[in-house]
Amino acid sequence: QDGIIDERGYVLNDITVEALVKQSVSHAQAGVDIVSPSDMMDGRIGAIRRALDAAGHINCRIMAYSAKYASAFYGPFRDAVGSSGNLGKADKKTYQMDPANSDEAMREIALDLEEGADMVMVKPGMPYLDIVRRVKQEFGVPTFAYHVSGEYAMLKAAALNGWLDERACVMETMIGFKRAGADGVLTYYAPQIARWLKED
Numbered sequence: 001q002d003g004i005i006d007e008r009g010y011v012l013n014d015i016t017v018e019a020l021v022k023q024s025v026s027h028a029q030a031g032v033d034i035v036s037p038s039d040m041m042d043g044r045i046g047a048i049r050r051a052l053d054a055a056g057h058i059n060c061r062i063m064a065y066s067a068k069y070a071s072a073f074y075g076p077f078r079d080a081v082g083s084s085g086n087l088g089k090a091d092k093k094t095y096q097m098d099p100a101n102s103d104e105a106m107r108e109i110a111l112d113l114e115e116g117a118d119m120v121m122v123k124p125g126m127p128y129l130d131i132v133r134r135v136k137q138e139f140g141v142p143t144f145a146y147h148v149s150g151e152y153a154m155l156k157a158a159a160l161n162g163w164l165d166e167r168a169c170v171m172e173t174m175i176g177f178k179r180a181g182a183d184g185v186l187t188y189y190a191p192q193i194a195r196w197l198k199e200d
Contacts, residue, residue: 003015003016003039003041004016004019011041013041013042013043014043016039016041016044017041017042017043017044017047018047020037020039020041020044020047020048021044021047021048021051023035024037024048024051024052024060024062025051025052025055025057028052028055028057028060029055029057032060033059033060033061034060034061034062034063034118034119035048035052035060035061035062035063036062036063036064036065036121037062037064037065038065038068038121038123039065040065040068040096040097043115045062045064045111045112045115045116045117046115046116048062048116049062049115049116049117050116061118061119062116062117062118062119063117063118063119063120063121063144064109064112064113064117064119064120064121065120065121065123066105066108066109066111066112066117066120066121066122067097067105067108067109067120067121067122067123067128067131067135068096068097068121068123069096069097069098069099069123069124069128070096070097070098070099071096071099071123071124071127071148071150072150073124073127073148073149073150073151074124074148074149074150099127102130102131102134105122105131105134105135106134106135106138109135109139110139113139113141117141118141118142119141119142119143119144119183120135120139120141120142120143120144121144121145121146121186122135122143122144122145122146122182123145123146123148124146124147124148124150124151125145125146125147125148125151125177125182125185125187126147126151126173126176126177128145129145129176129177129180130180132145132177132180132181132182133180133181135181136180136181136182137181142183142184143181143182143183144182144183144184144185144186145177145180145182145184145185145186146185146186146187147173147177147185147186147187147188147189149188151173152187152188152189155169155170155173155189167196170189170192170193171193171196174187174189174193
C-alpha cells in the first residue's frame with residue numbers, strides 16, 4: 001500500500017503523513033529541488049509544506065500527485081517490484097480515485113494547491129488526457145502527466161511485435177500530452193526519446 005497499515009490492513013492516514021513529512025525534510029536536506037508525494041493521503045501537502053518551511057527549505061517545491069487514479073495500468077510496475085503479490089485481495093480504491101469520477105480530481109487538486117503545492121500530477125496519463133486538460137484550464141498551474149508502466153508496456157510490446165512504428169507512435173503520444181496541456185511528462189521512454197533526439 002501507499003501508507004502505513006494497521007493489523008486489519010487499514011491505511012492510517014495521519015501516521016502516514018507524519019512519515020511523509022520526515023521523508024520530505026530528509027530529501028530536502030539531501031539537496032532535492034522538488035519532493036513529490038504519491039500516496040494520496042489527506043492533508044499531506046500542507047503538513048509537508050509547513051515542515052519544509054520550518055526547516056528552512058523554503059525553495060524546495062512540491063509536486064503533488066493530486067489526481068492519482070486506482071488504475072489497472074500500474075500492473076507491469078507492480079509485477080516488476082513484487083508488490084502485486086503483497087496486495088493479495090486488497091486494492092487501493094479506498095484512497096486512489098475512481099476512474100469514472102473526474103470532478104473528484106478537481107476537488108483534490110484545489111485542496112492540494114490551497115495547502116501549498118507548486119505543481120500537480122495526473123496519473124496515469126493517456127487514459128486521463130481529459131483530466132490533464134481540465135486541470136490546466138481550471139487552475140493554470142504547472143501540470144504534469146505520468147505515462148505509467150502499462151502505457152509504456154503496450155507501446156513497447158506492439159513495437160516488438162512489429163505492429164507499430166515505435167518512434168512515431170511514442171512521439172505522437174508525447175505530443176498528445178502536450179496538446180492536452182501537460183507542461184511535462186514522466187515516462188519510462190525518456191532515455192529512448194533522448195537518444196532519438198540526439199540522432200536527429
